[in-house]
Amino acid sequence: MNLLPNSSQQQQRLVSDINIRLRKFFERRGYELFSTSMLERTDLYLKKSGGELASRMYSFTDPSGAEVSMRPEFTSSVVKNYVSGLLKGPLPQRWTYSGSVFRYEPGFSGEFQQIGAELLGAGSSDADAEIVAMASQSLSTIGIRGHKIRIGHMGVVSEMLECLGLSKRAGVFLLRNIPQLRTGEAGLAQIRESASRFGLLSSGNNSDLARITREMPQQDVMQMIKGFIGDGMHGALGQRTSEEIISRYLEKLREEGQAEFFDIAIELCKELIALAGPPLVARKKLTKLAKAYSIPENVFDPIDSFFDSLGHYDMKNVPLILDLASARGIAYYTGIIFDIENPRIKIGRSIGGGGRYDGLIEALGGKKSLPAMGFALNLEQVANLLPKDYDLDLEETPAKILVTAQETAMSEAVATAERLRAQGFFAEIDLECKDDASAAKYAKQRDIQTIMRVGQDGQVNEQFI
Amino acid sequence: MAKSMSNLSSSASEILRLVIPSDGAMYQETLDFLAECGMHVRRPSARGYTGKLTSISSVEIVFQRTADISSRVEAGDADIGIVGYDRFAESRIDDSDAAVVIPNLGFGKCALVVAVPESWVDVESMSDLADLAVIFQETNRELRVATKYPSLTRKFLYRHDVNYFLLSVLSGTVEPAPSMGYADFIVDLTASGQTLRENHLKQVADGTVVQSEGALIANRRLLSQSDKKTELFQEIIKRIEAQRLV
Numbered sequence: 045m046n047l048l049p050n051s052s053q054q055q056q057r058l059v060s061d062i063n064i065r066l067r068k069f070f071e072r073r074g075y076e077l078f079s080t081s082m083l084e085r086t087d088l089y090l091k092k093s094g095g096e097l098a099s100r101m102y103s104f105t106d107p108s109g110a111e112v113s114m115r116p117e118f119t120s121s122v123v124k125n126y127v128s129g130l131l132k133g134p135l136p137q138r139w140t141y142s143g144s145v146f147r148y149e150p151g152f153s154g155e156f157q158q159i160g161a162e163l164l165g166a167g168s169s170d171a172d173a174e175i176v177a178m179a180s181q182s183l184s185t186i187g188i189r190g191h192k193i194r195i196g197h198m199g200v201v202s203e204m205l206e207c208l209g210l211s212k213r214a215g216v217f218l219l220r221n222i223p224q225l226r227t228g229e230a231g232l233a234q235i236r237e238s239a240s241r242f243g244l245l246s247s248g249n250n251s252d253l254a255r256i257t258r259e260m261p262q263q264d265v266m267q268m269i270k271g272f273i274g275d276g277m278h279g280a281l282g283q284r285t286s287e288e289i290i291s292r293y294l295e296k297l298r299e300e301g302q303a304e305f306f307d308i309a310i311e312l313c314k315e316l317i318a319l320a321g322p323p324l325v326a327r328k329k330l331t332k333l334a335k336a337y338s339i340p341e342n343v344f345d346p347i348d349s350f351f352d353s354l355g356h357y358d359m360k361n362v363p364l365i366l367d368l369a370s371a372r373g374i375a376y377y378t379g380i381i382f383d384i385e386n387p388r389i390k391i392g393r394s395i396g397g398g399g400r401y402d403g404l405i406e407a408l409g410g411k412k413s414l415p416a417m418g419f420a421l422n423l424e425q426v427a428n429l430l431p432k433d434y435d436l437d438l439e440e441t442p443a444k445i446l447v448t449a450q451e452t453a454m455s456e457a458v459a460t461a462e463r464l465r466a467q468g469f470f471a472e473i474d475l476e477c478k479d480d481a482s483a484a485k486y487a488k489q490r491d492i493q494t495i496m497r498v499g500q501d502g503q504v505n506e507q508f509i
Numbered sequence: 510m511a512k513s514m515s516n517l518s519s520s521a522s523e524i525l526r527l528v529i530p531s532d533g534a535m536y537q538e539t540l541d542f543l544a545e546c547g548m549h550v551r552r553p554s555a556r557g558y559t560g561k562l563t564s565i566s567s568v569e570i571v572f573q574r575t576a577d578i579s580s581r582v583e584a585g586d587a588d589i590g591i592v593g594y595d596r597f598a599e600s601r602i603d604d605s606d607a608a609v610v611i612p613n614l615g616f617g618k619c620a621l622v623v624a625v626p627e628s629w630v631d632v633e634s635m636s637d638l639a640d641l642a643v644i645f646q647e648t649n650r651e652l653r654v655a656t657k658y659p660s661l662t663r664k665f666l667y668r669h670d671v672n673y674f675l676l677s678v679l680s681g682t683v684e685p686a687p688s689m690g691y692a693d694f695i696v697d698l699t700a701s702g703q704t705l706r707e708n709h710l711k712q713v714a715d716g717t718v719v720q721s722e723g724a725l726i727a728n729r730r731l732l733s734q735s736d737k738k739t740e741l742f743q744e745i746i747k748r749i750e751a752q753r754l755v
Contacts, residue, residue: 090673091646099667149602213640220670241635241715280626280709284694292644293631332701 167415
């Protein structure tokens with residue numbers, strides 16, 4: 045159970061300071077601040093997130109019996125508010141948000157701070173570039189150097205796999221497992237094993253049946269299978285109909301013919317992992333790769349237009365890595381995805397990242413589909429990257445004053461403090477009516493430069509520490 | 510809920526409290542097991558909550574419902590306990606004081622498994638269930654799973670990408686739930702698989718949530734605070750190990 049944020053006061057001040065600066069940075073680009081509820085119905089998050097996130101959520105049953113969760117991210121909440129009509133105004137809409145998010149992670153605090161932005165209703169590569177550039181520049185603007193951005197594209201990879209003849213289901217399976225491919229032979233063996241359990245690699249048992257079902261018309265096959273097993277369907281079906289069960293069974297049989305495509309697809313993914321690198325170089329390699337696999341060159345058009353659009357921004361100091369095998373929460377990303385990396389961050393949460401999620405609005409109940417793109421930064425990790433000479437104070441801090449008085453003169457003390465505050469000073473009242481020595485000691489410890497002792501007649505004696 | 514037993518007299522710290530099942534098949538099996546290890550349990554009345562070991566004095570036996578044993582040890586109301594590993598795994602909290610010392614005492618063997626209706630010929634693996642959860646979601650239905658083990662079930666399903674489901678937590682028998690129509694599939698204990706078959710259910714190939722048998726668990730913090738308790742605990746372990754080597 046890691047419930048308490050274990051950050052120091054210094055860390056908290058840094059986080060709140062960069063939060064303010066970044067928010068201003070986003071606001072200057074038209075992103076308006078929006079706050080979302082910290083507690084939502086659990087199914088809001090389950091509808092889009094993968095199992096990885098689902099298993100890290102803090103979920104519980106509320107007194108009404110509803111399943112609720114502490115927000116593990118902001119995007120779903122923003123989209124929910126859009127769908128329910130709370131986010132008003134013409135499209136595209138630009139929103140920024142910040143606050144605590146909650147995810148269980150052994151060894152780390154379950155609560156951490158995020159700031160992010162969402163751009164709803166813009167689907168062009170210029171929109172993609174705006175978000176990626178803004179994420180990168182926001183770090184530069186607070187003095188962070190040395191970060192890289194790893195860029196992938198879910199849409200392009202899916203299309204490449206489709207070109208190889210892979211079914212959608214097999215493609216989704218493979219994309220989800222790409223991280224395992226990076227671990228070499230052991231990972232590959234694991235993928236093959238789960239693929240075969242998933243029915244994507246022919247086990248041999250059903251291959252004749254698979255061939256027959258591919259050759260016969262669907263209707264006839266249904267009748268045939270029903271004849272074989274339909275009567276044998278004893279007991280419960282749950283909420284499923286026998287037609288539903290048999291037709292999914294047939295679909296699985298047909299997919300067993302995917303085995304050869306699947307092997308080719310794995311090879312392709314391995315090559316995608318290997319060719320990641322600076323965009324120009326990696327892009328050339330992609331062309332060669334596409335030729336080798338007879339994939340039409342125009343699948344890369346979205347990538348080319350993205351980099352064209354990104355070229356409008358000054359990104360000279362930030363190395364980019366084009367890596368089509370990068371995968372982040374593929375459960376809902378549909379286009380460009382990106383991750384911010386820094387070699388100084390080796391453990392813990394990522395610095396941040398985001399991507400395009402064009403299908404989410406419809407999935408969460410929107411009447412029309414709407415293109416959308418967003419990102420979030422993990423503020424504690426961002427704070428870890430700040431330069432040593434980072435100037436914490438945004439504006440010049442006004443002088444701090446301790447106003448002290450005898451008990452009988454408290455009313456004069458309060459009046460004096462209020463006057464000082466109105467003039468812009470930080471004035472705190474000594475509630476314990478300390479003597480001179482302990483007031484001086486206290487002031488020194490609190491970094492207060494001036495003590496004002498107020499007499500009953502309202503006269504003030506200043507003492508500088 | 511059992512009353513807290515933590516506020517006992519000052520001599521309590523010198524008595525090792527061993528909590529064992531008071532119900533179900535595990536009750537007799539645990540007594541038999543302890544007897545085989547040379548530790549007969551004397552229970553003054555069949556309905557009493559406490560008893561003694563005939564062979565080791567300063568050990569108090571506390572009888573508790575199986576479902577409550579882990580949390581008694583976790584809370585520090587008892588120093589050590591014997592419980593099915595499934596129960597321990599279900600109620601354990603990461604980083605808590607309770608730990609498994611011997612996970613396989615050799616009795617009460619069973620497995621917590623995912624079982625679906627036999628009629629689901631298209632479902633063989635957890636991946637199929639993951640797929641089905643998505644199909645249900647797309648067609649505005651909820652995949653309903655009945656279990657007595659909500660925590661293990663939730664974690665296991667998430668780990669296998671079954672993300673969208675409705676958990677119904679039962680305290681009675683779980684197997685009939687699908688044929689009674691209040692669940693689509695179940696996560697439940699099975700030893701031989703016979704009850705599953707009688708209810709027209711089949712196990713999912715990679716759907717074993719946890720293999721279980723009787724386990725010895727202990728509260729690390731309590732034991733580390735008393736030399737006398739540690740000594741008594743070691744004596745018990747010695748006898749168990751001796752029996753296991755036979």
